Amino acid sequence: MTARVSHTSVDCRNAYELSEWWKGVLDYTDLPDDPNEPGHEECMLVSRDRTHRILFIEVPEExxxxxxxxxxxxxxxxxxxxxxxxxxxxxxxxxxxxxxxxxxxxxxxxxxxxxxxxxxxxxxxxxxxxxxxxxx
Missing domain, CATH: 3.30.720.110 (Signal recognition particle alu RNA binding heterodimer, srp9/1)
Structure with missing residues (x-):
């Protein structure tokens, strides 16, 4: 048996703002059925070829x-x-x-x-x- 990487997670203070910033870096998009919006505590991005995802998760720690x-x-x-x-x-x-x-x-x-x-x-x-x- 083996495992595969589901997605890369990034702890952050503001999931929406950081996901929007990384969209501009990587040319990733929101999930079609789950768009990211201000105030979301978790924001997922996906590569245009759908092979990699990044999840931004708000945490209280700096x-x-x-x-x-x-x-x-x-x-x-x-x-x-x-x-x-x-x-x-x-x-x-x-x-x-x-x-x-x-x-x-x-x-x-x-x-x-x-x-x-x-x-x-x-x-x-x-x-x-x-x-x-x-x-x-």
Whole structure:
């Protein structure tokens, strides 16, 4: 027997506001039969291909330490740096810039959403391939 991930849950102070923010990051949508509305204590988002869901759940506790689990995002269109600029303009906060950590053209940037939940923006597939250089 095995299990599968039903959805990713995110504890938060305001489920509706944070789910709306992440919609703009991921291009996810509300569940067709359960739209999210202001005041909802639980808000579910689903990817457009319906393969991943994220549930935002209101909790009374404030975030106090670094996340033990987080999302690593890969740009669908544009470069890592293009996506970084988009996310900063969308309201993300830069936590750590690790671009170039393993040499030119490598690395990632750690960001935080409006409630302080960390996530990373990685290089896209083409950027990773280009950094490999020609085969020896």
């Amino acid at each position: 975030k106090t330490v670094k996340n033990r689990i987080h999302l690593d995002l890969e740009p669908v269109e544009g470069s890592r740096d293009d996506e970084l600029a988009r996310l900063l303009a969308h309201g993300a906060t830069e936590v750590a810039d690790l671009r170039g950590k393993y040499g030119p053209g490598t690395g990632w940037v750690v960001l935080a959403d409006p409630e302080g939940n960390e996530f990373c923006i990685l290089r896209n597939h083409a950027e990773r391939e280009a950094a490999k250089g020609p085969a020896e």
